[in-house]
Amino acid sequence: MPNLRTNRYLFKYRNLSEVLYDSLIPDPFYFTLEQTVSGNNGEKREAVLRYMDYSIIESEQFGKIFIPKNHEYGASLWSIPLNNKEEIIKKKKKKEFIINNLGENSWLYYKSVVEYMSLKSCNLVSSDSWYLSIVGLKPSHQNQGLGKTLINPVLEKTDSKGIMTYLETFNPRNMKFYEKLGYKTIKSFKEPTIKSDYWIMARQPDK
Structure with a gap:
């Protein structure tokens, strides 16, 4: 397991990562993710801040990403369909990042949750849909x-397409x-790792 105290990470979006952290840490997914990190509270927080920064870069x-021009009060991060090669690269880089910056326990947690939720959503939404992963x-x-x-x-872009x-x-x-x-x-499900209910919501393009 990497030493998270000495593993240096260079932020690209430090301020925006703090905004996302403060906004999202009450969410059961991120709250539990933070608990999987070894170390004191400051080290746990720093690890999740790294996760937020990496998510923006990813x-x-x-x-796709939207950040208000000249402001850092928030952001929306979107996953879009990729070809097989791109998807493999994306997953490989994500795994390496989480293991190196949060730890093996965090990777096992992330993998378990994402695989369960992806399995449920793939039968309910079209494969060419865009996914609002973080806002x-x-x-x-x-x-x-x-x-x-x-x-x-x-949404204006997805509507036009x-x-x-x-x-x-x-x-x-x-x-609401x-x-x-x-x-x-x-549809709603109970995620077994977090042990919390969640809801899948979809939006058809407004033509």
């Missing part, structure tokens, strides 16, 4: 109508927000 390379808004900017500004610019989008949420309080954007709940 979306730049393999998916986070700075807590001080919440309840001001800014959340939709992180998602709508991408006739592409379905979907998401998964462990927080039922978020569902997504419903206002046109998402509908299509």
Whole structure:
């Protein structure tokens, strides 16, 4: 297992990673992910901040990302369909990152959750759908109508291309927000590793 205290990681989006962390750490997925990291609370937090930063970079390379221009109050990160070669590279890099920066336990946790949720969603959404993997808004900017500004610019693109989008949420309080954007709940499951209910929501393109 790597020594997370000495393993240096150079952030590209440190400030934005902190925004995503503060916004998302109450979510059961990220809360539990943090608990899988060895070390004190500061080391655990730093590891999840690295995860957030890597997720932004990963979306730049393999998916889509929206960050408000000249502002860092939030972001939306999207996964898009890839060819087999790209998908293999993406998964390999993700595994290496998590093991090297969070640890083997974190990788086993991540793998278990993602494989279960992917298995459930693949039968419910089309293979060419875009997936809203992460959206986070700075807590001080919440309840001001800014959340939709992180998602709508991408939905305009998917609408123009006739592409379905979907998401998964462990927080039922978020569902009304997504419903206002046109998402509908299509199924709910209990994730066995986290032991928490979550909902799959999908949105047909608005033509």
